[in-house]
Structures are given as C-alpha cells and as structure tokens.
Amino acid sequence: MIEDKPKGLRALLPILYPAVTLVVFFVIPFGIMLAVSFFEREPGGFYTTDFSIDNYGNLFTELFGRVLVFSIFISALCAVICVAVGFPFTYFITRMRRKAQVVWLVILVSVLSLSAVIVAFAWSLLLSQTAGISNLFVWLGLMGKPVSWSPGFWALTAGMCYIAFPYTVLVLYPPLSRLDPHLPEAAQTLGASPVTTFFTVVLGSLRSAIVATLIMVFAFTLGTYLIPQILGRPQHWTLSVLITDEAVYHSNLPLASAMAVFFMVVSLALVGLTMLIGKSRGPAAR
Amino acid sequence: MSTKPRLLWSILIFCAAVAFVVQPGLAAEKTLKVGVYGGYFKDSFDKHIFPDFTKETGIKVESVAEPTGEAWLVQLEQAAKAGVAPADVNMIAQVPMLRGQKTKLWAPLDLAKIPNHKNLLPVFVHKYPDGKVDGIGAVSWYITLVSNTKVFPEAPKSWGDMWNADKKDKLGLLALVSNSFLLEVTATTYFGGTKVLDTKEGIQKVLDKLAAVKPNVKLWYRDEAQFEQALKSGEIPMGQYYHDVATLASKDHPVRSTFPKEGGVLDSGSWAVPKSSKKMEEAYVFINYMCRPDIQKKLSLKVGTSPTVKKELTGLTAEDFAAVSSDIKPIIPRYDIYTGPLSDWINQKWTEMITK
Numbered sequence: 001m002i003e004d005k006p007k008g009l010r011a012l013l014p015i016l017y018p019a020v021t022l023v024v025f026f027v028i029p030f031g032i033m034l035a036v037s038f039f040e041r042e043p044g045g046f047y048t049t050d051f052s053i054d055n056y057g058n059l060f061t062e063l064f065g066r067v068l069v070f071s072i073f074i075s076a077l078c079a080v081i082c083v084a085v086g087f088p089f090t091y092f093i094t095r096m097r098r099k100a101q102v103v104w105l106v107i108l109v110s111v112l113s114l115s116a117v118i119v120a121f122a123w124s125l126l127l128s129q130t131a132g133i134s135n136l137f138v139w140l141g142l143m144g145k146p147v148s149w150s151p152g153f154w155a156l157t158a159g160m161c162y163i164a165f166p167y168t169v170l171v172l173y174p175p176l177s178r179l180d181p182h183l184p185e186a187a188q189t190l191g192a193s194p195v196t197t198f199f200t201v202v203l204g205s206l207r208s209a210i211v212a213t214l215i216m217v218f219a220f221t222l223g224t225y226l227i228p229q230i231l232g233r234p235q236h237w238t239l240s241v242l243i244t245d246e247a248v249y250h251s252n253l254p255l256a257s258a259m260a261v262f263f264m265v266v267s268l269a270l271v272g273l274t275m276l277i278g279k280s281r282g283p284a285a286r
Numbered sequence: 287m288s289t290k291p292r293l294l295w296s297i298l299i300f301c302a303a304v305a306f307v308v309q310p311g312l313a314a315e316k317t318l319k320v321g322v323y324g325g326y327f328k329d330s331f332d333k334h335i336f337p338d339f340t341k342e343t344g345i346k347v348e349s350v351a352e353p354t355g356e357a358w359l360v361q362l363e364q365a366a367k368a369g370v371a372p373a374d375v376n377m378i379a380q381v382p383m384l385r386g387q388k389t390k391l392w393a394p395l396d397l398a399k400i401p402n403h404k405n406l407l408p409v410f411v412h413k414y415p416d417g418k419v420d421g422i423g424a425v426s427w428y429i430t431l432v433s434n435t436k437v438f439p440e441a442p443k444s445w446g447d448m449w450n451a452d453k454k455d456k457l458g459l460l461a462l463v464s465n466s467f468l469l470e471v472t473a474t475t476y477f478g479g480t481k482v483l484d485t486k487e488g489i490q491k492v493l494d495k496l497a498a499v500k501p502n503v504k505l506w507y508r509d510e511a512q513f514e515q516a517l518k519s520g521e522i523p524m525g526q527y528y529h530d531v532a533t534l535a536s537k538d539h540p541v542r543s544t545f546p547k548e549g550g551v552l553d554s555g556s557w558a559v560p561k562s563s564k565k566m567e568e569a570y571v572f573i574n575y576m577c578r579p580d581i582q583k584k585l586s587l588k589v590g591t592s593p594t595v596k597k598e599l600t601g602l603t604a605e606d607f608a609a610v611s612s613d614i615k616p617i618i619p620r621y622d623i624y625t626g627p628l629s630d631w632i633n634q635k636w637t638e639m640i641t642k
Binding site: 129245 | 357360384385388461462464505509521625626633634637640641642
C-alpha cells in the first residue's frame with residue numbers, strides 16, 4: 001500500500017528547521033546590514049535611521065575601486081593556482097591504493113584545523129630574513145645572503161593558497177574518484193599518451209567540477225581578512241580589511257554596510273557570469 | 287516509556303525552583319561588572335587589582351574582556367538602547383569617550399563621591415562640553431620610538447630619525463590614523479606642534495610629510511604581537527611601540543625604548559559608566575579606589591602603565607618611574623579631530639596615503 005503523500009504542515013516539517021536557521025542566521029542579519037547601508041552617517045558619532053543613499057555615492061572613489069579590483073584579482077589568482085595544483089594532485093591521490101588515499105586526506109583535513117592566524121604567522125616566519133628559508137638557500141650556496149620575502153604580494157598569495165588548498169582537494173576528490181577508470185584506459189588503448197589523456201579526457205570530462213571548484217575557492221578567499229594584514233603590505237589589503245576598518249575603527253557602519261553589499265553584488269555577478277560561460281561552452285564541446 | 291520524560295520534567299522544574307529560591311540570596315552580595323581590555327590588561331587586573339579591591343570593600347568584581355577598537359562602544363550603545371549594561375565600569379579609550387558623548391551614553395560623575403580625584407593629573411578628568419565629568423583616568427601609557435640594539439647600536443634621538451635614508455624598509459608603524467597618532471608625531475617633529483592639525487590644509491601638509499616616510503616602512507601593523515616578534519628578531523628593527531611592553535621585552539631581548547626629544551605619545555583610557563548601569567554607588571567606590579596613589583604605584587610596578595596621579599604622590603623611585611614614564615613633555619593626541627567634522631575625511635586620506 002502506498003501511503004498518501006503528507007500534506008500541509010506535515011509535509012513542510014522536514015524543511016522547517018533549515019528554513020528557520022537560514023532566516024535567523026542569514027536573512028535577518030543580511031536584512032539588517034542592507035538597512036544600515038541606507039542609514040545616515042553622523043560624522044564623529046554613529047548613525048541616524050534617516051534614509052540616505054550617500055553611502056553608496058561615497059563608494060565611487062579611486063581608493064575603493066582600486067581595492068575592489070585587487071580583492072577580486074587576488075582571489076581569482078588563488079582560485080586558478082589552487083585548481084591548477086590541486087587537480088593533478090587529487091587525480092594522483094585517487095589513483096593510489098585506498099590506504100594511501102586515506103593518509104593523504106587525513107593530512108589535508110588536519111591542515112584545516114590550523115587557524116588563519118597560525119598559518120599567517122608561520123608563513124611570515126618562513127619567508128623572513130632572520131629565520132626563513134632563504135637562510136637554507138644561502139647554506140646550500142644558491143643565494144648570496146638571506147632576504148626577506150614577507151610582507152609582500154607573493155607571501156600573501158602563498159598564505160591564501162595554503163588556506164584554500166585543502167578545500168580545493170576535498171571538493172575535487174569526489175568527482176575525480178567517481179571518474180570511470182575505463183575512460184583514460186580506453187584513450188590510451190587508442191594511442192593517446194598519458195599526458196594527452198590527462199588533458200583531453202580527464203580534464204574534459206570534469207569541466208563542470210573544475211568550474212565549481214574555481215568558484216568555490218574564489219568565493220572562499222574573497223572574505224580573507226587576517227592574512228592580508230600579516231603577509232601583505234597596505235597596497236595588498238583586501239576589501240574585507242577596509243570594511244572592518246570602517247565598521248570597527250571608524251564606527252562608520254553605514255559605509256561599511258554599503259561596501260559589503262556592493263562587494264557581494266559584484267562577486268555574485270562574477271560567479272553568475274562564470275557559471276553562464278561554463279554552461280554555454282559545456283554542450284558545444286561535447 | 288511515558289514515565290521517563292515526566293521524570294525528566296520533574297527534575298527540571300525542581301532545579302528551576304531551587305535556582306529561583308537561591309538566587310536572591312546570591313544577589314544580596316554586592317557585585318560590579320568591570321570592563322577591561324582583554325588579554326594582558328584583563329589578566330593583570332584579575333591578578334593584581336580586583337582581589338585586593340574585593341577584600342577591602344566587599345564588592346565582588348566580575349571582569350569583562352572588552353575588545354579594543356571601537357567595537358565595545360558599539361555594543362555598549364546597542365545595550366544602552368535596550369536599557370542594559372554589559373559592564374558597569376568600562377575602560378574606554380579617548381576617541382570612543384568622545385563618540386559616546388554625542389549620544390550622551392556616559393553617566394555624569396559626581397566628583398564629591400570620588401574624593402581621590404584630587405590626586406589626578408588634570409588631563410585625566412574627562413568632561414562633557416558643558417563641564418560635567420564623564421570619565422576618570424584609568425590607565426595611561428606611552429607610545430615611543432623602539433629599536434633593536436643589535437641592528438642599531440646607537441639609540442635614536444628624534445622621531446625625525448624615521449625619515450632617514452638608512453631606515454629604508456626597516457620600520458614598523460601602527461596602521462590606523464587614530465591609534466598610531468602619527469599625524470601628531472609628524473606635526474610636533476616638523477611643524478612645531480599639533481596646532482597645524484586644526485585645518486584641512488594643515489592636515490594635508492602633515493600627511494604629505496608623512497608620505498615621505500613610506501619607503502622606510504616595512505610593516506603597517508594592527509597586531510602588536512607581529513611587530514614585537516619582528517622587532518626582537520631584528521627583522522623589522524625600528525618603529526613605534528608601547529613603552530611598557532617594550533621595556534618588559536628589553537630584559538630578555540635586544541630591544542630598547544627611547545623617548546625622542548619631541549616626547550613620547552601619551553595615550554590613556556578612562557573609567558566610564560554607561561547611563562544604563564544600575565550600580566552607580568559601587569562604581570564610585572571602584573573609581574575612587576583606582577585613583578589612590580598606592581594603587582597607581584602598584585599598576586606601574588606590576589602592569590607597567592604610567593601613573594594617572596601626580597608623580598610625587600606615587601612614591602615611585604626615579605628608576606621605576608623611568609620604566610613607565612618620562613619627564614619630557616609628552617605629545618598629547620588630538621582626539622578631537624578623529625570625532626570632529628573632518629574625521630571621515632582624515633580616515634579616507636590616511637587610507638589613501640598608506641595603501642598607494
């Protein structure tokens with residue numbers, strides 16, 4: 001006997017909990033932020049609840065534009081580096097024996113237990129002149145004298161990629177391990193070299209997974225706030241740093257909210273665009 | 287099966303009833319919530335100040351860790367709107383003190399109930415524009431010119447040394463205009479005092495001069511630990527830092543703190559009570575206690591802060607005094623410009639200057 005489908009409230013019960021959580025922890029805070037972004041800033045004080053669009057008007061400065069472009073650029077760069085390194089890495093892990101796979105995954109997951117503070121400090125020490133790896137290169141005779149690589153652009157990129165890399169692998173692992181091993185085998189039987197196989201068959205059949213991972217790493221690193229302060233110079237501070245400065249140190253919550261809302265809209269638009277491009281190319285390539 | 291939940295409910299109700307009966311008994315004890323900067327300050331106060339205060343007055347102190355910056359002020363404002371106070375007495379920096387004045391957040395204090403205020407240096411009695419007192423100096427500290435003794439065997443003499451070509455990529459400076467007070471430092475060093483900061487044109491001139499120091503700055507820091515570690519190792523061998531912490535570090539590391547001839551920057555925190563607090567009487571007892579010369583001496587010796595009371599009252603030896611303060615006239619920050627009509631403009635120009 002097939003039971004009747006539950007109707008009314010009973011049917012909604014299973015999704016009630018996530019729905020309430022989403023509303024309480026996301027929709028309401030976001031609504032407050034959106035509202036505050038339209039409040040009137042009171043110089044030297046806080047804000048009044050009068051409606052004002054000045055906060056958005058105040059965004060159009062050279063400084064904001066420069067920092068916005070840089071934030072998007074560094075996140076996109078990290079996404080590309082993480083996927084470029086993470087994809088072959090994950091591919092080789094999935095080709096290993098089960099036990100070796102588990103060991104690698106456990107190592108990666110344990111990296112996640114490190115906080116951004118520890119990671120940033122570790123990198124700044126590793127790239128420092130007094131105790132960093134350049135001392136090792138001097139000892140090996142590769143360099144004349146130890147140098148300092150932190151703070152700087154590449155120190156920041158290294159720190160951000162380090163944080164995002166485990167996520168990259170964990171997101172890529174399921175589709176890669178589900179990849180039918182007969183596909184590359186067939187390609188090689190037909191005469192393709194392992195390298196050609198990797199680039200044409202493996203990469204090609206996982207295009208959507210790669211696009212999804214790129215978006216994930218991009219969105220994940222966009223919010224980075226601590227690492228640019230420790231590993232970057234002021235010109236490498238991301239928009240998150242500026243937003244925090246406005247909100248916490250300048251008590252300018254309306255401007256901070258407007259920056260955050262604008263930032264979110266721009267990033268969502270970029271993510272949407274990437275998905276659109278990924279989709280429109282997908283069927284044509286097949 | 288059905289008895290189990292009922293049993294659970296009975297236990298819960300019983301516990302609630304016990305808690306309800308016992309609670310008034312607990313509340314009879316006098317308590318006071320004191321907000322102190324989290325970390326070093328709170329740990330030191332919990333260890334050296336609060337237990338003795340409770341022993342003497344019978345008022346139990348519950349210390350609350352405050353975030354630095356103005357996040358705490360935002361929380362106090364929101365709580366005050368709801369009629370509650372996260373802490374009754376709060377250690378508040380000078381810029382948020384002024385910001386809180388705009389919304390009349392601080393309860394006016396009656397000096398007659400704080401007889402020990404007579405011990406204080408005048409600068410440590412904070413007032414509303416109409417003359418009502420809203421804050422009493424809690425702790426004060428100096429920001430000075432610090433250097434690594436191995437990299438720079440000779441101590442610097444002036445803030446102006448930071449502009450010298452041999453300091454290229456060697457300085458660590460605080461990242462925010464309102465906590466580095468570098469505008470005041472530059473104005474005092476090159477423009478004969480902080481008066482130049484009265485006008486937009488004056489501030490712009492000072493900012494331009496400050497921009498010239500940028501090639502020498504390796505790190506604009508928000509996190510103190512990061513600079514301290516780099517200073518000790520010599521990675522970043524010079525910069526501005528807190529005199530108390532640097533003096534503490536100089537015992538085991540090649541670090542020195544110098545009062546430049548233009549003076550160190552004297553910053554401070556005030557005790558302030560939000561209007562929403564219902565513990566005014568206990569708050570007066572606490573603030574009065576903190577203004578006692580012997581307590582200020584203890585703070586100087588144990589925590590390393592500069593005394594808020596007159597030097598001769600503390601009974602500190604010349605050496606102990608030098609460890610926390612100096613007789614050179616200090617640079618007093620222009621807190622007013624960070625809350626005045628130019629504040630947003632200053633923040634914007636500052637960020638543009640250092641991120642370029």
